[in-house]
Amino acid sequence: MNHLSQQQKVTIMIALMAAMFFASINQTLVSTAMPRIIASLGGMDYYSWVITAFMLMSTISTVLVGKLSDIYGRKPFLLVGIIVFMIGSFLTGLSADIYQMIIFRAVQGVGAGILMSTTVTAVGDLFAPRERAKWTGIMMAIFGFSSILGPTLGGVMIDHMAWKWLFWIFLPLGIIAFIMIWMMFPKATRSSVELIDYWGSLVLSASIVALLLGFSWAGNKYAWDSAQIIGLFGATVIGIITLVLIERKADSPVLPLSLFKNSIVTISLSVGFLMNAGMMGAMIYMPFFVQGVEGLTPTQSGFVNIPMSITMIVLSTLVGRWISNSGKYKRFGLIGIAVMIVSMLLMANMHSVAMAVVSMTVFGIGLGLSMSVFTLTVQNVLPPTQLGVATATSTLFRNLGGTIGIAIFGSVMNSAMMRNLEQAMTGGSGVDLSRADPETAAQLSKLMDPRSLMDQPLLMELQSKLPEEAQPLFAQMVDMLRTVLRDTLSTVFLLGAVLVGLGLVLTFFLKEIPLRTTNDTAPDTSEPNLQPAKAH
Template sequence: MNHLSQKQKVTVMIALMAAMFFASINQTIVSTAMPRIISLLGGMEYYSWVITIFMLMSTISTVLVGKLSDIYGRKPFLLSGIVIFMIGSFLTGLSSDIVQMIIFRAIQGVGAGILMSTTITAVGDLFAPRERAKWTGVMMSIFGLSSILGPTLGGVLIDHMEWKWLFWIFLPLGVIAFVMIWRMFPKTARTSSESIDYWGSLVLSASIVALLLGFSWAGNKYAWGSAQILGLFAASIIGIILLIMIERKAKSPVLPLSIFKNSVVTLSISVGFLMNAGMMGAMIYLPFFVQGVEGLTPTQSGFVNMPMSITMIILSTLVGRWIAKSGKYKHFAIIGIAVMIGSMLMMANMHSVAFAVASMTVFGIGLGLSMSVFTLTVQNALPPSQIGVGTATSTLFRNLGGTIGIAILGSVMTSTLTRNMDKAMASDPGMDLSQVDPKVAAELSGLLDPKLLMNQPLLEQIHTELPDQVQPLFAHMIDILRSVLSDTLSTVFIIGAILVGVGLLLTFFLKEIPLRTSNEQQAPKSDETSASGVNQLKKSTSH
């Protein structure tokens, strides 16, 4: 797209930002409302699956579309991503039970994976890495804006309207984004010399499914050492071995092994994996503290998330400009990840709504400083012909990190919650139900479930229907549930901080290659100021 004028590029960016906002707002709008939706549909034990299936399908579609978009161009995948996402959103709003929601969220995930990956890759097509940093910051700001509007709007809608409108309200925006991409985005010719790696795509998809199913079911549906879980992990390992054998011989591999010989790419992908693994735990489970422990409504929960989004928008925009001006990025990543770790340790010690707001504010600062750096480093370390597959691979491992992180932290939460609940009940003499009418005791025992805390209207209804003499016991039981949930979430946040901490250590080993100022295949040899970076780039991409 080097033939486009700056004005044409800005026009295309407006279309891309519309597509980005459409995809991101539809994801963030359900964050604060999902606990209430699950409590209405039932199937709390499958809560993580609603998130996991979305990320699973978006992960698979992301990596597959990366190579295909290098062959066929970005435009058809941007358009198809919007259409598939719209279909998935509409069907999700029609869900009558948790199983249907999981299936329809899978369709949503396919569209989201195609759309988000291709949007980021298209920015790489339009601008050289040095200028790209500024626009990447703008794109992250668009995501941050949706993070402000989404949770707040989702909370308001779930409190005052049927939950299906969360998935339907922005469908007209999808139509607008589709028309803008159709009219503004230039069409590129197919690379006829490239072939499609069908076997590699199939084996890669199967390996990802087996791996993520193993992590999702382990400690929840099956024990970690069960035959089912070990079988899934074994299948994944075998699939990875077969994939390596296939990709070595493939003319146009869907996942080129050569990119992993580049230390910058490998380290960037690894850090992105670990960051997302720990970060997603914080973002997914914070509403459990705000709504479950503190008793806020989804609307109020959205306002608690708002400071994070505001700080992320400001820092993402500023960091993009700073990187574009200086060409330096490593120190932003190190500082940002360190701030994220600090914020997650703050979350582990939350004891009030004010403390939760402070934690999320610090978390947003860390995200804004580091979020866009590692996509930029991957794109800068690879030749323009591999931007699509490089971006897709980076996104693949970030999504894998998020999915595996949610699964692991979800398993930790389930097991820790059970253990803490048993311990609390055994050590609290105030919960002796033997002195209560057997019928009432049985009813109270059935209410010893932390998911009750996520549905405030139901909680209030139960409170008014119980006999007066049982009210103090019920109030005490709710206090125990909140205490147990709070202690459990602290464990989840600490483990998330540890995962991000490993990513911070790896970041120190990242080589800082000067950002290119051109999208040409090779940098000018006469540029003495960046000779070492160019030599490193040539070495890492010559395989």
């Protein structure tokens, strides 16, 4: 797209930003409201599955569309991504039970994976890495803005209207984004004819499904040493070995093995994986602290995220400009990840809403400094002809990290919660239900899961049904559950800090090479195996 004028490129960027905002606002809108939505559907045990299904399908569609967009261009996939995401959003709003929501969120995930990956790749088509950093920072700021508006608006909506409107309210924006992409984005011409790697795509998708299902079910639905989990992980290993054999002979591999022979690529992918795995602890389980432990409403919970989003917007925009001006990027990755670790240590020691706000603000600073760095490093070191594969692979590892992180955190949270609850009941802080009459004891026994604190209408209903003499017992049980939930969340946040800490260690070994100032030439690097796929 080097033939386009700067004004044309800016016009196309407006269309891409509209598509980015449409995808991101629909994801952030439900973040604070999701616990209430799932509680109302009666499937809190499947809380992580709703998120995992979305991430699973997003991950698969991301990596598959990367190579295809290198062949056929970005425009058709941008349009398809918007359509699929809109269909998924509409159907999710019609969900009658938790199982339908999981299925329809999976459809949403397909569209999101296509849309988010292709949008970032399209920015790379328009600008060389040196200038790309500035525009990538702006795109991250768009995502940050949706992180401000989404949770807050989602909290207000879930408090005052039917939850289905959270998935429907921005559908008109999808139509606008579709029209803008259709009219403004240029159609790419195929410079060569490449064979589609069907077998590689199939085996890669199957391997991802087996891997993520194994992590999602282990320690929750099945024991870690059960035949089901061992079978899934075994299938993953077999799938990876088969994939390597296929990709070694494929003329146009969906996941070129040459990528992983470059140290800059492997380190960047590993850091992105660890960052997203650790980050999910903060993004997914902070509402459990704010709403469950502190008793705030979803609306108030949304306000807690605003400082984080503001700092992320400001830092993302500034870092993009700083990288474009200096050509240096490693320092921002190191500082940003270190700040994220500090924020997660603060989360592990939270005892008030004020501390939650401070920790999320620090977290936003870390995200803003480091979020776009490790995708930029991968794009910079690979030839422009592999831009789609580079971006998709980077997004793949981030999504894998996020999905596996959710599964691990969910397993850790369940086991830690059971252990803490048992200790609380056998210790001095336990609630003795034998002192209550049978009817009151039966009512209070419904609260034996600390996650019930997320369903505030249920708590109010139970409290209103209890006699006056049982109110102190109710208050004692709620206090005990909040203590159990707080201690459990501290374990989750500490685990997140450890994972992000591993990413910091790896970043020290990242080789920093100059950012290219053009998309016409291959990168200047001594790393081997950077040749694009063979064409026919």
